[in-house]
Amino acid sequence: xxxxxxxxxxxxxxxxxxxxxxxxxxxxxxxxxxxxxxxxxxxxxxxxxxxxxxxxxxxxxxxxxxxxxxxxxxxxxxxxxxxxxxxxxxxxxxxxxxxxxxxxxxxxxxxxxxxxxxxxxxxxxxxxxxxxxxxxxxxxxxxxxxxxxx
Numbered sequence: 052x053x054x055x056x057x058x059x060x061x062x063x064x065x066x067x068x069x070x071x072x073x074x075x076x077x078x079x080x081x082x083x084x085x086x087x088x089x090x091x092x093x094x095x096x097x098x099x100x101x102x103x104x105x106x107x108x109x110x111x112x113x114x115x116x117x118x119x120x121x122x123x124x125x126x127x128x129x130x131x132x133x134x135x136x137x138x139x140x141x142x143x144x145x146x147x148x149x150x151x152x153x154x155x156x157x158x159x160x161x162x163x164x165x166x167x168x169x170x171x172x173x174x175x176x177x178x179x180x181x182x183x184x185x186x187x188x189x190x191x192x193x194x195x196x197x198x199x200x201x
Contacts, residue, residue: 054080099151122176126169136164
């Protein structure tokens with residue numbers, strides 16, 4: 052780190068503190084002995100979602116959260132549980148080797164998590180996400196859910 056006063060390359064860290072999404076460091080130049088503050092921010096690689104039509108957009112956790120909130124409407128699911136679910140989905144997506152994920156993968160992961168949280172919310176989410184064409188497809192999903200319950 053270069054000193055902003057004398058441009059010397061050697062500085063020492065006197066104090067380091069975490070502040071929200073950044074680290075604040077108090078430094079001192081080893082040549083002129085002046086002190087200054089630097090901020091370090093973690094650079095998060097953006098996730099890109101590849102949609103069904105091939106278009107790409109940045110992963111939007113708020114969009115995922117809105118869909119899950121709608122599925123959980125009037126269900127005994129807390130805001131904290133929803134936030135945790137969204138966090139888990141995002142964490143699993145970011146742990147992958149690639150920064151591009153298929154929209155199908157995002158939806159399937161969210162459904163998997165919803166299924167363990169609330170079965171009705173899962174069916175609601177699945178009905179929108181899987182875009183059931185008719186009542187028979189919806190009925191098949193319900194039957195599959197009931198078979199796994201037994």
